[in-house]
Amino acid sequence: MTVSSDLLTVLKAERTEPPKATPPRPALPLAAAAVAAVLVTVTLTAATAQSVSNVLPGSGLPVAGGAVAVAVAVLTLLKPALRAVRSGRAAAAAWSQGRRADARRAASEGREDARTVLGWCLAALVLLGAIWFLFANDRAVQRTFLDGEVIGISLRETASAFGTNLFIAVAAQILILVWGLALALARMAPGRTGRPLRLLATAYIDGFRAVPAIIVIYLIGFGLPLAEVPVLSSLSPVWFAILALTLTYGAYVAEVFRAGIESIAPGQSAAARSLGLSHSATLRHVVLPQATRRVVPPLLNDFISLQKDTALVNVIGTIDAFNQSKIFASNHFNLSSVTVVAALFILITIPQARLVDRLVAREQRRGKGA
Known part of the structure; x- marks a missing residue:
């Protein structure tokens, strides 16, 4: 009885004893690393400014800019x-x-401040690396890719040829939407009667997703004229490119549409069929309107890739922006005209990428609200 009482006393003491407190993660090592990163950033900024001033003698602008950058780093990061x-x-x-x-x-609070400083120092180091890259080897990189004279000479004609890229992208997008939806519906054809369509659509999608777009463009652009296919062989290189991109991207868009259709709750289709709607009417009035709204962000992502792949049409002789820039590059032994093409693609792609982000965020908010 005494042993039991002593055991109960020990157990109560252990149960009532407060748990041992765990100290917080120390902030001083991270803070010391942040201070060191600021000092390294300041030193490299000053060294980069001095290197730029050596490459551009007689100009005090790089040194002044370096001094301002050092002051900003000290005031904002230190x-x-x-x-x-x-x-x-x-x-x-x-x-x-x-x-x-x-x-x-x-x-x-200390860890948060230290991480903030380290993040900004990393960004500053990346920027300093880019500046050093441009001015390295006596500005060889800058003269090769960012020569102002060559950019000015090639800008007008390259931008005009870029209209061909835009036309190919827009025309292909319209055809891809129709072709991709048809493939998705064929792959989802119901019952035994739809099995042949499902097999054909699956084989087509798997095949064209496996073959690079540039090979399809090459085969169609040179193969159809050689084979003298009626009607198709007389098309222009621009329409050869549109046809090739439609066949290739139709396979990707078909999978996007299929995923959107399958994301709709089966109960909605069942309810529509119970009301007397046919399979096609259910798709047209119930399923596809909802699925289309859900697949807009991934469709835009595919179309952004399509716009970039319009540069591949140069392999069949289409005078697009890339081909036009290569003509200038060959004449001037300089790649600044190709940089113009890259800038044009950036100008039309980045706004669409931000639009995709906004649409995705809106869908997420809508899903949380539901």
Whole structure:
């Protein structure tokens, strides 16, 4: 009986004893790394400014810009780095005095400031690396890719030829939407009667997704004229390119449509059929309107890739922006005209990418609201 009482006493003591507090993660090492990163960034900024001034003698602009960059780095980065050090010390002091909550809060603030400084220092180092790359080897890279004179000479004709890329992209997108939807519906054809369509659509989609677009363009652009296929062999290179891209991207878009259709709850189709709607009417009035809204973001992603792949049409002799820029590059022994093409693609692609992000965010908000 005494042993049992002693055992109960020990168990109660262990149960009532508060758990041992775990100290917060120390912030001082991270804060010290942030201070070191600021010093390294300042040093490299000054060195880069000096290197640029050596490449551009007689111009005080690089040195002045370097001085301004150093001052900005010191004022904007060193302050939070030192604040992180102070927070780390305050956290250690608060923990030693038994103020657990204050210690954890100070350590968290110190780590946050240190991570912020490290992130900005990393961005600054990337920017300094880009500047060094442009001015390395006596500005050889800058003269090769960013020669202002060649850009000015080639800009007008290259931008005009870029209209061909846009026409190919827009025409192909319209045809791809129709062809991709037809393939998706064929792959989802119901019952035993739809089995042949499903097999053919699956074989087509798998085949064209496996073959690179440039090979399809080459085969169609040169193969159809050689085979003298009626009607098709008389098309222009632009329409050969549109046909090849439609066949290739139709396979990808078909899978996007299929995923959107399958994301619709089966109960909606069942309810529509119970009301007397046929399979085609259910697809047209119930399933496809909802599925189309859901697949807009991935469709836009595919069309962004399509716009970039219009540059591949140069292999069949289409005078697009890339082919036009290569003519200037050959005449001037300089690639600045190709940089113009890259800038044109960036100008039309980045806004669409941001639009995709907004549409995805809207769909996520809608899903949370539901």
